[in-house]
Amino acid sequence: MENVFRSPGFDFSNELRNNFMTEKGLPLPKATSTGTTIVGCLFKDGIVLGADTRATEGPIVADKNCEKIHYITESIRCCGAGTAADTEFTTALISSNMELHGLQTGRKPRVVTAMTMLKQMLFRYQGQVGAALVLGGVDSTGPHLFTIHPHGSTDKLPYVTMGSGSLAAMAVFESGWKANMEREDALNLVKAAISAGIFNDLGSGSNVDACIITEHSTEMLRNVEMPNERVQKERDYKFRRGTTAWKKEDVRKLIVEEQVTILGPGDEMDIS
Amino acid sequence: MEPSLRIVPANNAKNASLRDTANSLGLHDTLQYGPRSLAAELKSDGSLKERLQNWEATQDNAKLTLQRNIYGMHAPMRLMMERRIVASNPHITDMPHSNIHLDILMGRDETIDPTDIFLGMESGPSLDIHKEMEKKFRV
Numbered sequence: 215m216e217n218v219f220r221s222p223g224f225d226f227s228n229e230l231r232n233n234f235m236t237e238k239g240l241p242l243p244k245a246t247s248t249g250t251t252i253v254g255c256l257f258k259d260g261i262v263l264g265a266d267t268r269a270t271e272g273p274i275v276a277d278k279n280c281e282k283i284h285y286i287t288e289s290i291r292c293c294g295a296g297t298a299a300d301t302e303f304t305t306a307l308i309s310s311n312m313e314l315h316g317l318q319t320g321r322k323p324r325v326v327t328a329m330t331m332l333k334q335m336l337f338r339y340q341g342q343v344g345a346a347l348v349l350g351g352v353d354s355t356g357p358h359l360f361t362i363h364p365h366g367s368t369d370k371l372p373y374v375t376m377g378s379g380s381l382a383a384m385a386v387f388e389s390g391w392k393a394n395m396e397r398e399d400a401l402n403l404v405k406a407a408i409s410a411g412i413f414n415d416l417g418s419g420s421n422v423d424a425c426i427i428t429e430h431s432t433e434m435l436r437n438v439e440m441p442n443e444r445v446q447k448e449r450d451y452k453f454r455r456g457t458t459a460w461k462k463e464d465v466r467k468l469i470v471e472e473q474v475t476i477l478g479p480g481d482e483m484d485i486s
Numbered sequence: 487m488e489p490s491l492r493i494v495p496a497n498n499a500k501n502a503s504l505r506d507t508a509n510s511l512g513l514h515d516t517l518q519y520g521p522r523s524l525a526a527e528l529k530s531d532g533s534l535k536e537r538l539q540n541w542e543a544t545q546d547n548a549k550l551t552l553q554r555n556i557y558g559m560h561a562p563m564r565l566m567m568e569r570r571i572v573a574s575n576p577h578i579t580d581m582p583h584s585n586i587h588l589d590i591l592m593g594r595d596e597t598i599d600p601t602d603i604f605l606g607m608e609s610g611p612s613l614d615i616h617k618e619m620e621k622k623f624r625v
Binding site: 217218219220221222223224226229230233307310311314315318338339340342 | 542543546605
């Protein structure tokens with residue numbers, strides 16, 4: 215009987231060796247993680263998503279200005295915390311699937327579709343795909359905001375935070391969020407929440423990214439606030455012209471002799 | 487598979503067999519696949535691997551069982567018959583596997599999985615066609 219099902223696509227031939235090594239005490243290498251503060255907030259006209267921009271590899275900052283707000287569709291974006299590779303790959307995969315689904319249905323894609331695809335995929339991998347996501351967007355039924363945890367559970371809330379800086383950001387949200395805020399108030403609240411995460415959590419840092427999604431437009435505000443710009447160095451380490459004198463100048467022409475020969479009627483396309 | 491409404495694969499006893507790495511003499515082919523220990527494979531913790539490999543089959547089984555309970559035995563039988571007709575393809579050699587009719591029947595013609603992206607990267611085109619065909623027809 216032919217097998218109509220496909221293999222999961224991953225090669226498990228090293229599993230035996232890896233299990234043996236972890237038993238003997240050799241841990242797996244650390245993946246680049248987005249320590250992170252990511253937030254999402256519902257306001258009068260739509261959704262504001264916010265994220266910091268630091269990617270860490272253990273105790274070291276791997277990327278000082280990474281992008282954590284990923285594209286799903288034109289009006290749906292997803293912030294990702296957890297293992298950086300997992301969030302990027304998962305969001306890219308779901309973005310492709312959403313595009314195919316949208317072409318098949320012929321309708322504007324919905325946020326619940328993306329949420330269902332993400333939660334079903336993460337549940338299948340039993341939490342091994344370390345992606346904690348904040349999914350937000352506006353579709354034909356209105357604005358929606360979801361969180362998706364690595365094991366596949368989801369929540370639908372008006373304001374959410376995820377990542378290591380989520381407690382600091384949630385403190386700001388809990389004291390400042392009101393229903394039906396204006397765009398400026400919502401953006402300031404999100405910037406304050408991310409800044410709280412940046413300054414009070416070691417896993418988050420650098421700049422603030424924001425994304426404002428409304429029914430008619432999506433605005434990606436990359437580095438909307440840069441509270442951690444490096445100060446300019448006090449001394450200049452370049453040598454000015456004339457610091458050393460030069461003794462001899464020799465310019466050598468690489469082309470010694472040039473002769474052009476035209477072959478045949480030319481290279482033009484034959485349009486007769 | 488016996489009819490069941492399970493959505494998630496069960497954690498039942500795993501089986502390791504020599505069949506997938508056997509050479510023409512019937513034993514494990516160490517030259518091609520490297521050393522192998524069935525005892526170690528049975529004892530090891532392979533829960534994620536089993537879960538992923540049985541995922542599609544388990545979900546499909548649940549759907550077919552529901553259809554059997556609602557419409558009668560003929561419904562899943564017809565679907566499985568169509569799949570078998572379409573999947574038995576003696577002409578296609580082993581690389582590349584692409585059966586779009588089967589994809590449409592299984593409902594995966596409009597989705598992209600990690601399988602589509604990663605499968606086949608480990609080994610290039612095999613140079614020994616005789617061995618491939620032998621393997622295929624012996625199974």
